[in-house]
Amino acid sequence: MSDFAATIQQHEFPNGLVLVAEPMPGVQSAAFTLLIPAGAAYEVVDDGCAGGGAATMVAEWITRGAGTRDSREVLTALDNLGVSHAENAQTLHTSLSAATLGRNLVPALEIFADMVLRPHCDDSEIEPIRALCLQNLRSLEDDPGTKVIYELRRRHFPEPWGRPSPGTVEGVSTLDARALRSFYGTAYRPGGTILGVAGAIDWPRLKDEVARLFEDWKPRPEPRLKESPRGPRRDHIVRETQQIQIALALPSATVNSPDHYRGRAVAAILGGFSSARLFTEVREKRGLCYSVYASYESQRDRAALLAFAGTSTDRAQQTLDVMLSEVRRLGRDGIEPEELETMRAGLKSSLIMAQESSMSRSSALASDWYFLGRVRPLDEISAELDALTPGAVSDYAARYGDPSDLTLLTLGPTPLQSAG
Amino acid sequence: MSDFAATIQQHEFPNGLVLVAEPMPGVQSAAFTLLIPAGAAYEVVDDGCAGGGAATMVAEWITRGAGTRDSREVLTALDNLGVSHAENAQTLHTSLSAATLGRNLVPALEIFADMVLRPHCDDSEIEPIRALCLQNLRSLEDDPGTKVIYELRRRHFPEPWGRPSPGTVEGVSTLDARALRSFYGTAYRPGGTILGVAGAIDWPRLKDEVARLFEDWKPRPEPRLKESPRGPRRDHIVRETQQIQIALALPSATVNSPDHYRGRAVAAILGGFSSARLFTEVREKRGLCYSVYASYESQRDRAALLAFAGTSTDRAQQTLDVMLSEVRRLGRDGIEPEELETMRAGLKSSLIMAQESSMSRSSALASDWYFLGRVRPLDEISAELDALTPGAVSDYAARYGDPSDLTLLTLGPTPLQSAG
Numbered sequence: 001m002s003d004f005a006a007t008i009q010q011h012e013f014p015n016g017l018v019l020v021a022e023p024m025p026g027v028q029s030a031a032f033t034l035l036i037p038a039g040a041a042y043e044v045v046d047d048g049c050a051g052g053g054a055a056t057m058v059a060e061w062i063t064r065g066a067g068t069r070d071s072r073e074v075l076t077a078l079d080n081l082g083v084s085h086a087e088n089a090q091t092l093h094t095s096l097s098a099a100t101l102g103r104n105l106v107p108a109l110e111i112f113a114d115m116v117l118r119p120h121c122d123d124s125e126i127e128p129i130r131a132l133c134l135q136n137l138r139s140l141e142d143d144p145g146t147k148v149i150y151e152l153r154r155r156h157f158p159e160p161w162g163r164p165s166p167g168t169v170e171g172v173s174t175l176d177a178r179a180l181r182s183f184y185g186t187a188y189r190p191g192g193t194i195l196g197v198a199g200a201i202d203w204p205r206l207k208d209e210v211a212r213l214f215e216d217w218k219p220r221p222e223p224r225l226k227e228s229p230r231g232p233r234r235d236h237i238v239r240e241t242q243q244i245q246i247a248l249a250l251p252s253a254t255v256n257s258p259d260h261y262r263g264r265a266v267a268a269i270l271g272g273f274s275s276a277r278l279f280t281e282v283r284e285k286r287g288l289c290y291s292v293y294a295s296y297e298s299q300r301d302r303a304a305l306l307a308f309a310g311t312s313t314d315r316a317q318q319t320l321d322v323m324l325s326e327v328r329r330l331g332r333d334g335i336e337p338e339e340l341e342t343m344r345a346g347l348k349s350s351l352i353m354a355q356e357s358s359m360s361r362s363s364a365l366a367s368d369w370y371f372l373g374r375v376r377p378l379d380e381i382s383a384e385l386d387a388l389t390p391g392a393v394s395d396y397a398a399r400y401g402d403p404s405d406l407t408l409l410t411l412g413p414t415p416l417q418s419a420g
Numbered sequence: 421m422s423d424f425a426a427t428i429q430q431h432e433f434p435n436g437l438v439l440v441a442e443p444m445p446g447v448q449s450a451a452f453t454l455l456i457p458a459g460a461a462y463e464v465v466d467d468g469c470a471g472g473g474a475a476t477m478v479a480e481w482i483t484r485g486a487g488t489r490d491s492r493e494v495l496t497a498l499d500n501l502g503v504s505h506a507e508n509a510q511t512l513h514t515s516l517s518a519a520t521l522g523r524n525l526v527p528a529l530e531i532f533a534d535m536v537l538r539p540h541c542d543d544s545e546i547e548p549i550r551a552l553c554l555q556n557l558r559s560l561e562d563d564p565g566t567k568v569i570y571e572l573r574r575r576h577f578p579e580p581w582g583r584p585s586p587g588t589v590e591g592v593s594t595l596d597a598r599a600l601r602s603f604y605g606t607a608y609r610p611g612g613t614i615l616g617v618a619g620a621i622d623w624p625r626l627k628d629e630v631a632r633l634f635e636d637w638k639p640r641p642e643p644r645l646k647e648s649p650r651g652p653r654r655d656h657i658v659r660e661t662q663q664i665q666i667a668l669a670l671p672s673a674t675v676n677s678p679d680h681y682r683g684r685a686v687a688a689i690l691g692g693f694s695s696a697r698l699f700t701e702v703r704e705k706r707g708l709c710y711s712v713y714a715s716y717e718s719q720r721d722r723a724a725l726l727a728f729a730g731t732s733t734d735r736a737q738q739t740l741d742v743m744l745s746e747v748r749r750l751g752r753d754g755i756e757p758e759e760l761e762t763m764r765a766g767l768k769s770s771l772i773m774a775q776e777s778s779m780s781r782s783s784a785l786a787s788d789w790y791f792l793g794r795v796r797p798l799d800e801i802s803a804e805l806d807a808l809t810p811g812a813v814s815d816y817a818a819r820y821g822d823p824s825d826l827t828l829l830t831l832g833p834t835p836l837q838s839a840g
Contacts, residue, residue: 022641026446029773037827064704071704075695085694101769106742131707131735138732141662218578220459239661243559254421274505275495282796287551290559294765312558342499349521351503357777 008365008375009203014348015219016191019210020365020375026360030199031099031358033366034112038187039092040167041160041359042223047186048179048288052264053165056087056136057129058184059096063087064125064350065285071125071393074111083108086116089165091153091350092299093370094187099359106209113213116188118177133172138165141239145291145310148411153237156249156304156407159228161294186208188219189387196366199358200359215383224289233407236415243289243292244316246413251405252303255371260298262396268343269294269335269393270326275342277326282309304416305400324403331401334394344385351381428785428795429623433671435580435639436527436611439630440785442618444778450619451519451778453786454532455818459512460587460605462578462643467606471537472583475484475509476556477549478604479516479783483507484545488535491545493734494531506534509777511573513790515609519717519779522620526629533633536608543597553592560586561659565711568657568665568831572627575655575789576724576827583827600733606687607639616786620776632666653827656835662831663709665728665738672716672723673816677790682816683806687725688763689755690746708739725820733833740836744823753819754814763804769792771801802816 010020038058045047064071077096078085085098085108090162096115098108140147150164195214197206242345250265253259271278289311296305307327311319354360355378368375410416429439455466458478462468468672484491498505498518505518505528516535518528560567570584586592615634617626626737636736673679691714704710711729717724727747731739775798830836 027776029776072695072700075699075704076758076762079693079695080765082765084770084773100771104769128707129704130712131705135663135707135731136710138662139565139730142562142730144562145674242558243555273499275492275499279495280492283552284495285548287555290552290556310559310562311555315555337498342496345500346504347504349524350504352521353504353519353759354538356449361792379477396732 005382007360012317013190013211015215015217016192016193016322017214017217018369019207020194020196020202020369021203021206022201022361022365023201023203024361025201027199027358028101029099029358030105030197030201031362032097032105032109032195032197034096034116034362035093035194035366035370036096036116036188037092037192038094039090040163040165042187043163043183045222047182048172049183051134051168051174054175055094055131056165056167056181056293057172057175057185059087059094060129060132061125061180062115062119062123064129065122066111066118067118069114076116077111078108083107091161091163097359097363105201109209109213117214117217118273119184121184124316126177126180130175130407132377133157133166134169137169137172143310144239144241144243144245144411148247148409149308151237151410151411152247152249152306152313153406155231155233155301155409157224157230157302159354160225160301161227161231162230163298172314186220186223190214190217191219191222194366194369196362196364196369198361198365200219202257218358221315229306234418235409237411238412238413239366241412242312244309244410244416246316246320247306247308247400247409248323249304249306249407250327250398252298252305253323253400254300254303255298259396261388261399262393263303263305264296264347265340265343265388266330266397266400267294268346269339270294270305271307271348273342277317277329278307278323281322281326282319286318286322288315299372300309317416320418324418327406328403330397334397335390337390338387340390340393344388347385348382351378423636426432429446431627433631433634433787435635436613437634437637438614438629438789439508440534440614440789441621441626442781442785443621443623444619444781446686447619448525448776449519450522450525450568450617450621451784452517452525452529452538452615452617454516454613455513455790456516456536456608456614457512458514459510459767460583460585461511461645462607463583463603463800464606467602468596469591471588471594473553473592474595474600474603475514475607476587477507477553477595478586478600479507479514480549480552481545481600482539483537485540485542485547486531488838489534489536492494494535497531498528504755506596511581511583511585517779517783525617525621529629529633537634537637539604541604546600548595549829550592550595553586554622555686556559557586557589557592564661564663564665564831565728568667568724568829569658569728571831572667572726572827575651575653575829576833577650578721579650580645581646581647581719581722582650586823606640607642610637611642614786614789616782616789618785620743620779623729648776654838657829657831658833659831662732663730664722664733664830664836665730666736666740667728667829668743669724669726669728669827670747671820672718672725674723674819675718676720679816680809682813683723683725683820684716684767685760685763685808685813686713686750686817686820687768690714690725690750690761691727693762693766696728698743701742701746702739706738708742717746718791736832737836744838745828747821748823750817755810757810758811760808760810764808767805768802771798798829
């Protein structure tokens with residue numbers, strides 16, 4: 001693999017903001033990902049944010065007028081620069097991301113700096129935003145596959161680390177201007193914020209422009225969060241859906257753990273590529289359901305292997321039984337050398353392909369910095385993958401695949417039986 | 421814009437297969453899109469395919485053992501080459517697409533050539549595939565936003581050009597081996613098939629390898645389809661969903677029409693960028709719904725502007741009224757010069773960005789060839805966009821925006837009132 005690491009640039013500004021950038025030769029686009037530590041986990045009950053939704057409402061509020069532009073002018077200015085953009089509150093971060101032509105990068109960053117540092121936050125925008133967020137919560141009820149994963153994370157991770165960013169109907173209905181301003185005032189802060197930029201960029205100029213745009217952002221103390229246990233480990237949500245959704249989670253090694261690639265390998269071998277175990281056993285051999293997968297996700301201090309299937313009521317019990325049996329088999333019998341080879345080929349290939357997109361590259365730079373405080377070069381990842389052995393991955397599966405640590409959630413007309 | 425056109429290569433083989441390829445300097449990946457004229461429109465009632473679903477079932481069947489490999493070996497071989505791939509039946513085509521590292525492109529193409537020319541099509545695979553396709557149809561019932569668009573196309577386009585590829589429960593339940601083999605035998609043919617390839621490729625070698633891999637594919641006559649009117653123009657599907665889905669379609673200019681970019685402009689100005697009319701009126705000002713958009717889609721002989729919104733029952737009538745009023749306003753008052761500028765900036769930017777992805781480039785090559793019999797260079801698109809005037813686009817909107825040509829479909833607990 002070629003060495004991209006040499007071109008990665010990084011700088012920490014006096015207020016704590018970190019800029020990580022990678023010029024990509026031969027591309028005309030440039031993209032950025034701004035990760036602000038203003039996710040739903042930072043909604044504080046004492047500030048009137050009990051029912052959730054503040055992070056999502058504020059992520060919308062900051063787009064509705066900022067700096068010298070009113071709400072409509074902000075969106076029009078971005079459209080006129082040909083910027084495709086998204087503003088999303090997640091559990092840990094609020095992520096602002098954008099892609100455009102390299103020559104429009106700095107003008108786009110200027111608009112985002114206004115949103116983050118100088119949002120108008122007019123009271124008159126609150127009711128339309130509230131209506132929008134309530135609509136979003138209702139549309140989740142018509143999207144049971146997404147809903148069950150939100151609710152699985154809520155049960156699996158300790159509070160507040162599994163909190164769904166859309167909030168609840170009660171929360172969104174009651175949030176007022178004071179609570180929203182309080183959230184903005186404490187959670188939007190340069191310390192812990194990471195700006196990843198990739199594509200057609202000129203590093204010295206970018207660094208100067210980011211300094212100019214973000215230097216007025218005043219540091220604020222890091223909020224202290226109280227962690228509390230969650231659960232239940234087994235649960236069912238009654239909904240009159242056509243299909244039953246099955247979602248389960250197991251603990252896994254975090255990105256910054258030496259076991260990280262073992263955890264990724266186990267998730268992939270269970271359900272991350274087209275000949276993986278869940279696809280073969282659930283989908284191909286038995287035709288039990290169309291959509292089934294396993295994936296890996298990590299926060300800084302906890303990570304999970306998630307597995308999901310959506311199937312009809314008459315096949316749901318068998319689908320769940322097969323899924324649980326595959327989880328147990330991984331822990332008991334480990335993995336085959338061929339599966340490890342397949343996993344390695346897939347991950348290397350997808351990593352190299354992701355290097356070619358300025359958008360996914362900017363996101364990877366910000367994410368790497370969040371987890372590791374540095375960017376992991378491809379060569380290093382490649383060496384880590386090559387060093388994996390079937391024995392080590394099997395040992396890992398035996399340690400983490402304990403079904404008593406499993407969180408299992410189903411959603412549909414009737415509950416299922418879960419052994420163990 | 422730079423001139424990519426000089427590097428585009430094309431070749432038509434004696435059996436009718438067309439190869440269109442573009443080497444992309446500086447990338448390590450390569451991707452292909454194989455468009456076979458074997459979409460759901462080619463399911464023939466006389467062959468036992470009355471209820472639909474044959475194209476989808478056959479697209480799955482060909483992956484389950486091909487050439488010297490059994491079902492599992494096909495998927496494992498692709499995974500071992502690090503190939504991310506998808507096999508989808510659509511209305512017009514069955515699309516087989518894949519992305520991997522350039523050095524694995526030809527080995528991946530070999531496996532796909534086996535699938536297309538030498539699928540095993542074992543009878544024993546039919547029941548698991550049927551179960552899978554029935555599951556897919558049931559999951560559509562839990563995904564009302566996708567379902568309403570399928571059903572809108574079915575009503576808007578004449579039969580068979582709006583036929584949903586997943587078929588119906590009755591159709592999928594009754595298809596037998598004879599009907600499926602008959603579909604494969606008539607619809608999978610080299611004439612009308614287009615292979616688009618982009619990325620790290622060596623053209624002379626690619627051309628030779630594609631010749632070797634596909635030269636045994638025997639030409640077959642083009643099936644003749646009977647077109648018949650569809651409708652109804654106004655319809656409601658009763659479902660106990662949380663939200664009401666609203667979908668509407670208007671005729672538009674096809675990709676090969678001189679009016680093409682006027683049609684694209686009108687769709688974008690209605691709902692294709694973040695400051696577009698529907699976002700402003702429905703989402704931002706009134707908070708009526710979270711998800712609303714307009715888009716353009718084309719077949720060779722017909723095209724449509726689609727608009728969609730999903731909203732709660734108490735806001736659905738107002739949402740529909742605003743959408744219809746925006747459609748009428750476009751036809752009556754035309755567009756503003758600033759809107760045209762915004763649309764131009766967005767489309768140019770997204771076209772240039774799409775050039776940087778081997779996957780989206782391979783798909784664009786195949787699609788351009790399908791519509792035009794050639795690949796349209798970026799410079800030409802850019803010149804066409806620059807030549808658009810507010811007057812010409814407004815005239816176009818007045819011609820195409822006739823509400824009497826509108827197809828309107830809603831899905832939810834109760835119907836809405838539609839004026840006109």
